[in-house]
Amino acid sequence: xxxxxxxxxxxxxxxxxxPDAQTVTEVQHYTDRLFRFRCTRPASLRFRxxxxxxxxxxxxxxxxxxxxxxxxxAYSIASPAWDEELEFYSIKVQxxxxxxxxxxxxxxxxxxxRPKPVGTLVHDALLPGKRLWFFATGTGxxxxxxxxxxxxxxxxxxxxxxxxxxxxxxxxxxGRELVxxxxxxxxxxxxxxxxxxxxLVYYPTTTREESPKMGRVTDLLRSGEIFRDLGIEGMxxxxxxxxxxxSMGLNTDLKEILEGxxxxxxxxxxxxxxxxxxxxxx
Ligand code: A2P
Numbered sequence: 001x002x003x004x005x006x007x008x009x010x011x012x013x014x015x016x017x018x019p020d021a022q023t024v025t026e027v028q029h030y031t032d033r034l035f036r037f038r039c040t041r042p043a044s045l046r047f048r049x050x051x052x053x054x055x056x057x058x059x060x061x062x063x064x065x066x067x068x069x070x071x072x073x074a075y076s077i078a079s080p081a082w083d084e085e086l087e088f089y090s091i092k093v094q095x096x097x098x099x100x101x102x103x104x105x106x107x108x109x110x111x112x113x114r115p116k117p118v119g120t121l122v123h124d125a126l127l128p129g130k131r132l133w134f135f136a137t138g139t140g141x142x143x144x145x146x147x148x149x150x151x152x153x154x155x156x157x158x159x160x161x162x163x164x165x166x167x168x169x170x171x172x173x174x175g176r177e178l179v180x181x182x183x184x185x186x187x188x189x190x191x192x193x194x195x196x197x198x199x200l201v202y203y204p205t206t207t208r209e210e211s212p213k214m215g216r217v218t219d220l221l222r223s224g225e226i227f228r229d230l231g232i233e234g235m236x237x238x239x240x241x242x243x244x245x246x247s248m249g250l251n252t253d254l255k256e257i258l259e260g261x262x263x264x265x266x267x268x269x270x271x272x273x274x275x276x277x278x279x280x281x282x
Pocket of ligand 1: 137138165166167168206207208216217218247248249250251253
């Protein structure tokens with residue numbers, strides 16, 4: 001008969017090892033509301049650029065039982081499918097259950113990552129077209145950070161227009177740096193061709209701080225100003241495809257605008273002309 005070891009208090013209270021743990025490799029803060037981090041990628045994780053996964057941390061111990069439960073939220077993977085690491089772009093909310101803790105991540109820390117990618121902001125959910133619009137507000141740029149680094153995006157479309165609307169100029173930094181790095185990317189130039197960078201148009205706007213282009217993208221679309229700025233006649237169901245990621249308000253307003261141009265909402269099961277997903281805000 002084997003001897004049964006007594007359960008010591010220390011063993012009973014031991015913090016459980018994180019399930020599905022990944023290690024943080026890099027953290028960069030942009031403003032007091034925004035940061036990005038990179039982490040290791042599970043060997044088994046396959047995903048399509050633009051998809052999201054559930055990530056998080058262990059919650060605080062229950063006051064009576066001491067039990068801890070994972071605190072998980074849906075986050076778009078901001079890195080492309082070919083990247084050996086994963087990147088996430090996050091808001092920091094001081095009283096947000098997850099982001100109040102997540103914002104303190106440091107290199108070497110562990111996060112929980114459930115390796116089950118899903119989402120509608122993927123090429124498969126759109127019918128073939130000539131021009132692809134990415135409409136983002138705030139952290140809604142994350143899935144497009146993945147897709148603008150994805151060679152398939154440039155293979156499928158003649159032109160890609162990334163619009164990003166934020167309150168302040170500093171909130172555009174992540175997107176601006178990303179666009180610069182994509183345009184200088186030698187691997188993409190090699191795979192797609194030297195002129196691939198000309199296909200990517202970047203259209204940042206701010207709403208609460210002075211910048212070269214001000215206003216909500218929805219207003220700029222309704223007035224036609226964005227089309228005049230870009231030298232485009234307008235949008236049509238024959239040529240234009242769109243992906244939208246932002247607040248509820250943005251998504252609702254943009255759906256109405258896109259439907260007004262004759263575009264219909266698509267899904268993985270039934271591809272059409274545009275797709276929408278809500279950006280994580282808490
Ligand atoms: P605004 O400053 O006019 O509210 P937030 O930081 O609240 O998530 O907002 C990010 C950006 O999205 C802000 O510039 C905000 O503009 C803009 N925004 C919010 N709601 C809408 C909407 N319904 N349509 C277009 N832009 C919006």
